[in-house]
């Protein structure tokens with residue numbers, strides 16, 4: 001069934017098709033429509049879930065933690081300050097190995113107030129033990145929401161998926177809504193490995209001393225390291241059943257490229273058009289979309305980038321005092337590639353607080369990279385008025 | 387009432403195992419034992435950061451023989467709401483979700499979460515065991531610390547300067563089905579309240595006075611006696627409130643002077659006679675206002691305790 005819908009409604013459809021059992025969320029621009037649509041679906045019975053309308057995001061994450069620990073499928077969504085307000089509980093969910101799925105609609109963080117998109121909210125949560133997947137289209141949002149539950153429940157890790165505020169959350173696109181019966185076959189009811197159960201009483205999260213804490217973190221790390229292979233297998237099934245897949249990384253017209261743009265989120269679509277234009281003009285420019293940021297797909301990235309002469313990373317985020325976050329992490333991933341094959345990496349900071357990243361901006365990125373501008377600092381800012 | 391009769395009123399049970407890690411004389415494990423034995427094995431406990439995080443025992447042990455979910459300091463009621471929702475979707479309506487929280491987790495950092503859960507009338511039983519300070523972190527003041535008390539953040543030269551927050555009135559103002567005070571030092575009264583709460587649906591709140599010898603600076607064997615003195619001197623009256631409307635004093639209070647209660651605790655040792663008189667005046671005023679709210683209709687005569 002084809003439907004035209006905005007990104008936020010695509011999230012709600014994914015949640016509905018995944019037959020989520022408990023939802024708890026708190027409204028914040030630009031995520032609000034997710035909460036509203038899910039409330040509607042719960043009210044009219046199309047989604048027979050319990051929706052706990054809590055008084056804050058800290059409590060929203062706490063409530064889905066409680067629900068997930070009791071063995072059911074649980075979901076929440078937030079954005080920006082709401083996500084940051086959850087911070088303590090994001091760690092708790094990660095450490096407790098609860099397969100919660102959440103959506104973060106990427107929005108800049110204050111001060112000053114800004115409701116438009118950038119990735120600083122989710123990237124500042126990168127060390128909380130959550131898988132992070134950045135989506136480009138509304139179709140990808142629906143599909144990934146459902147696959148995220150499968151991934152989370154296979155490895156007992158929480159999964160966060162991102163969509164750009166307004167550019168995706170409020171943009172209507174045609175979406176092929178997956179068939180419910182097929183989704184049910186793809187994603188059966190959750191069978192929890194561990195849960196709160198009076199028939200088999202256990203304590204969860206009790207004090208762990210130095211003699212065992214590290215082993216628990218090691219197991220968590222092992223599980224996260226399995227995410228790329230596990231997601232690939234899940235996507236293979238999805239491809240077989242629904243005819244679509246995305247990949248942790250997607251190379252677009254990257255063969256023989258002399259210059260590769262690395263993107264995430266909706267800027268990828270703009271960059272595709274720029275690449276097409278450059279290719280038409282005979283230039284060897286390609287694109288690598290990074291959907292997965294956590295776990296950092298180091299091995300996949302090394303394979304994809306080995307031998308590419310120049311790489312330009314587009315970062316819609318900034319680690320103040322350091323640089324663009326994708327670029328910094330990529331730089332360290334490429335360190336182990338031998339000198340001769342290691343790309344020259346150029347990190348660009350752009351599009352903060354919702355500033356448009358137009359084809360002209362991407363052209364500027366390409367020209368600067370091509371000119372081999374040796375940056376005086378590691379981060380090059382594009383589109384800033386001095 | 388004979389001793390035998392009291393034993394009949396206190397349920398037997400083995401839901402609290404030996405080997406917990408409380409200090410000698412701590413009232414909290416006694417309160418837990420009474421509560422669990424009254425509630426039975428069909429209970430899930432939610433435990434935010436507090437002394438009981440330690441008392442319950444470190445991984446892989448647990449002195450509670452029911453499922454326990456340990457969680458962050460401010461999140462007891464919200465986690466409990468999630469567990470409740472999940473149990474309901476599984477048709478497990480009879481399982482009690484017991485939230486066991488200290489005064490800091492209740493009066494201070496968790497108040498927003500608690501108010502949210504109470505406003506939604508979540509079907510949970512919330513017990514605040516109040517030892518009148520942050521004991522886990524080494525006796526710092528909370529908004530449950532009484533006026534004039536010493537703690538490590540309110541040194542004797544400048545003791546606690548605010549009155550204890552009236553948490554019962556705050557919870558009653560949410561018009562929840564049940565809110566009560568209790569103390570393990572009066573087990574019959576406490577058990578009666580747990581049983582009454584267990585039979586109800588919605589948010590039920592019990593505020594327990596729970597003596598802490600290191601924090602109160604009293605002897606290991608003095609805690610329960612001090613709690614009884616707190617009740618009899620009306621420092622901590624035994625009350626219940628139904629639907630936020632019907633206030634009732636649940637036992638007779640002798641109205642003993644407060645001074646002996648204060649003088650037996652190191653945390654009040656620095657108080658001058660004038661300050662003790664001030665405390666006595668405050669107690670009398672609070673009692674009078676309680677009388678105006680409550681129908682003085684004792685549940686159990688004082689002699690029976």
Ligand SMILES: Cc1ncc(C[n+]2csc(CCOP(=O)(O)OP(=O)(O)O)c2C)c(N)n1
Nearest residue numbers: 435436437459488489490491519520521522
């Ligand atoms: C967010 C956060 N802040 C501070 C702490 C440290 N902390 C742990 S328990 C505690 C005090 C608990 O006091 P209370 O709720 O009265 O329980 P008690 O220890 O007295 O039984 C504090 C401050 C924490 N765990 N989390």
Ligand code: SF4
Nearest residue numbers: 408409412437521598
């Ligand atoms: S410090 Fe006080 S409340 Fe904590 S275990 Fe010891 S006696 Fe109990």
Ligand SMILES: [Mg+2]
Nearest residue numbers: 488489519521
């Ligand atoms: Mg305390």
